[in-house]
Amino acid sequence: MEPVFEFPLSLDKHGPQTLARRLHQQLRAAIVEQRLAAGTPLPSTRRVAQAYGVARNTVIAAYDLLMAEGFIVTRPGAAAEVADLAQWRQMAPRTRTRTRTRTRPAPPPAIDWRKAQSSEKPIGSAATAASARGFHLGLPDHRWFAADVWRRLLLHSSSFALPDAFGYPSAAGRPLLRAAIARWVAYTRAVVCTEQDVVVTSGAQQAFDLLARVLVAPGHTKVAIEDPGYPPLRAALLAAGAQLLPAPVDEYGLIVDTLPADVRIVCVTPSHQFPTGVAMSLARRQALLDFARRTGAVIIEDDYDGEFRYGSDPLDALQTLDREARVIYVGTFSKIMFPSLRVGYVVAPPWLIGALAAAKQCADNGGNVALQEALARFILDGHLAKHTRAMRKRYASRRDALLGVVERELGEWLIAVPPSAGIHLYARYRDRRQAKRIATLAAHHAAGAQPAGDFLLDRQTTFDSGIAFGFGYIDEAEIEGSIGRFASALRGSYASAD
Template sequence: MTSQEPVSPPFAFPLQLDGHAGGRMRQLHEQLRAAILDRRLPAGAELPATRRVASAYGIARNTVIAAYDLLIAEGYVVPRAGAKAVVAELAAASVAARRAAKPRPLPLGLEDPRLNPLWRTPFLVSAAPRGLPPRSFRLGVPEHRHFPHEIWRKLSAHALRAWSRAPFSYPPSEGIGELREAIAQHVAFARAVACKADDIVVTSGAQQAFDLLARLLVTPGRTRVAFEEPGYPPVRAAMAAAGAQLVSIPVDDEGLCVERLPPDVKVVSVTPSHQSPTGVALSMRRRIALLEFARTHGAVVLEDDYDGEFRFGNRPLDALQTLDRDALVFYIGTFSKSLFPALRKGFVVAPAWARDALATVKHCTDSHGDAIAQATLAAFIREGHLARHVRRMRPIYAERREALLDGLRRHLADWFEPIPSEAGLHLAARIREPAHADAIYAKARVHVPGAMPAGEYSREPLPQPALTFGYGVIDAEEIGPALQRLARALAG
């Protein structure tokens, strides 16, 4: 009796098949696909007969047929009438290969060359604190508990009903007419900004406004753009992404140091009403000087009035756009602070010479607006709800601001000096001994969560470090005890 010779396996590489039939089919398909991509099954190679594969691995023949059929459908295998199917040329399966293949991780410490290195630059966008308690010193977030939610709900339902009765269409990219008209009336009343509905382009928050203006005003590699130092990082990010040459200009108690602007700067970004993050207001002297600089040197000014509605104390200084007589100012506003961030509505008031071009940029990057949210906001403004909400919130924020100033004076005078500020939802205080800044920041993270070092807004080390406290989402009675705990920690 002769011994039976061992049967050779159908493939020259091992296969691992286990589990139920459906799982074995997927395993067979995935392992054969990987073998084709790795060229262990080269182009033109015949696939073994389905009966042979089924017998060798103890699986049903239909399982093998299903796996082969899937490879054929994906383009990895080519069927042949009356003959065995063969592996396709890899180029023919390239689309499927790209879908299936996972990107290979690069060694640690190496940057992926496929990514724009700009977005690995840490100074462009400040790191917002994560995991904060609901009531904290977080910056940039308004109070939600006093918002007229029921009014907003009714207006939103009305806008939805009106939309459902109208033919489907693409709303204008620059914003629906009702909202642009309402915004024009609002900024004229609240900030004495003279404009018409046609001057306004509605955006998805102030950040999209900065992106659109960067695309409009920056010639890559040539245009020099000046920023406040420290200043709002997302503006820098938008301009840097557009290829601008960034120029940092220091800030003091009068705001942007206009006299330090180089003559070849063509765009100046500024927060004149409530400097971000120090909170100072640009003095009238420097406002006039900035507009004169722009007129003399052919520059434009980006006026970011992100929380100018909330004023405490003296009459607010006129907006740069109000003082402008040469059509050099782009006025940027947002409803994230006066209403709520999730609304994602901002706007640009553009000079007449730039209106059409800005609308074209908006259309190319964001072809139409969200009609329902815009109609709701338009009605909210038109019916006076925005003005009433701002009037209601102003004394609430003023009380919190006073509690913060009182706590800094009573408990933390040895460590901090408040920076004069009369607007907005945050207040900054300089650290008296810069050498102690890192230790103070570490304790502040524990005892006044959400407060941010001003250095998070700066590309360079600040000569006078400061800590910025938000009071949008913390009650007045909570502020003093928190500052007292920080004082005890610093004294311990």
């Protein structure tokens, strides 16, 4: 008969102790060490006796001892179960067998993940999206999303009608979705590619992780990143062992002239710099491409919310301007749909696509087929374009409202930088000496707004910092009210200081 416990029991009938006592001690040790968790029902005494070839009275005696000591509890008409005794759990290390043999300590992780983990404040959160609106960064408004259409597409793609539904998917992603993404980026950002150039990822964060794996030689590769910049990107690079070099930004984007010649990777957000919101000028884009050509560097272009554009025609993506196959384009559906979708993509040059697909296969071997099929149909049937057009109008209205009220109510302390794209606005401090006071009051009266200092790699920088206000998940009336209260608090603070 099969054993009834998922751990071995030694019930030698010729030992110095009685069988009941040996069974009791081994079961007690299993409870203390949590091999039998609290609430686990114990098998019947008859079943244990039959499984281990002992008398039923022996098992009853062992159970009685455990119950007397409080390790198990019984209820009328129910099986005995393991009691929840925290004090016995604390004794677990003392009950385990100890040996006198010398052992080598386990090797530490290859990378100090505590350093790789972003120490900055989180950008958005699941709780925020579900429970409260505000100026949180990176959170789109889901209230007008075509949930009924999405639900129907998901149900259809999950019906196992797909011919390859039961097989392993392509590591680079479902071909239909890769083709849909190629069409989408050509339509929205003039990025020229085919489905063979696309690798589907689990959000932009996995894209950064995969790129760091295949491009970074630990301890040697120097990577220039915008400062301030996007902390999760820094975390992926640090985890891969990159040497990070902060690159300053100004009103024209990343300052190319500050890049050392031995930099091998340059990470930029040219369409809508994070968090300052500026668009990289055409001259800077050309200068960066020239730098990459001269030095042999590659460029990672993070176009995280470039689909939402306002005003004049957008500048071409770096990938569109690239003639040397040095730009790697990263996009995501988190901002145009919703973050929990966890689908992003990389448009990579031919020399990189094979290594990137191999790294993806090591990570998750292709992802969710049903989800990718539904998203492909959502794009190809025109639903995503319709949703993006509608939300661009809503976000433009919020952008204008936020820009107006910041200039009107906060102009004494902040200089608003009108964003040409995206779903957040940046405002610079007029007097950096007042930065701490302004940021403290913003935390109380403009929930979710974050100072640029949260995103700096070099905390000693002389960067003319400010505050970023997200407007993806807040209505115009709420914008007016929150900024008005913020301004009143600032006036009161300065009045009391005088």
